[in-house]
Amino acid sequence: MQAIDAIDRQILRHLKADGRISNVKLATAVGLSPSACLRRVQILEEQGTIRGYTAIVEGPDTGAGIVIIVQITLERQTEQFLHRFEAAVRKHPEIRECYLMTGGSDYLLHVEAESAAAYETVHKEVLSRLPGVARIHSSFAIRRVLPAR
Structure with missing residues (x-):
């Protein structure tokens, strides 16, 4: 398993705040090229650090109970x-x-x-x-x- 560095932590922080952020915006936010950023995200997914993406649904009509x-x-x-x-x-x-x-x-x-x-x-x-x-x-x-x- 690859060690998580400061850039990986920035990527994770941005993805936690907005799981739908585009790779281009994410790369810009963490100071990487889009291809390098995508490669890091894929590694984080493969090693299980990122286990998935989800929608957080709220409101009276969502059936959330x-x-x-x-x-x-x-x-x-x-x-x-x-x-x-x-x-x-x-x-x-x-x-x-x-x-x-x-x-x-x-x-x-x-x-x-x-x-x-x-x-x-x-x-x-x-x-x-x-x-x-x-x-x-x-x-x-x-x-x-x-x-x-």
């Missing part, structure tokens, strides 16, 4: 328990993100549901049935606060 931040505590923190839990999480598309954590809980999940009633179903039929779960703590997001650009 609600966001729930869920803290999960496992019965044990052995490699086997962690692996089984993570493999099960990957099977559920309503779990949008999953982070192994330090601190009071073992995992932090970003869950999306159409409504509180729909989340209740996810809680009962998905989260509580994940292997090794000892405790679930759910918090409903009120609204998303965007970072400054």
Whole structure:
């Protein structure tokens, strides 16, 4: 794997801010020729630093529903328990993100549901049935606060 340098970090920062930026604009922003910039982006993609591109959709008509931040505590923190839990999480598309954590809980999940009633179903039929779960703590997001650009 190629080491990430200062130019790669600039490329990543610009792509995080605007995943649809043209290669020409990106190259200009980081001080490279378009071909050199494209080559760096391709390397970042190939080595898995850039895993994909996505559209962040918001608004009342998008069907986004609600966001729930869920803290999960496992019965044990052995490699086997962690692996089984993570493999099960990957099977559920309503779990949008999953982070192994330090601190009071073992995992932090970003869950999306159409409504509180729909989340209740996810809680009962998905989260509580994940292997090794000892405790679930759910918090409903009120609204998303965007970072400054």
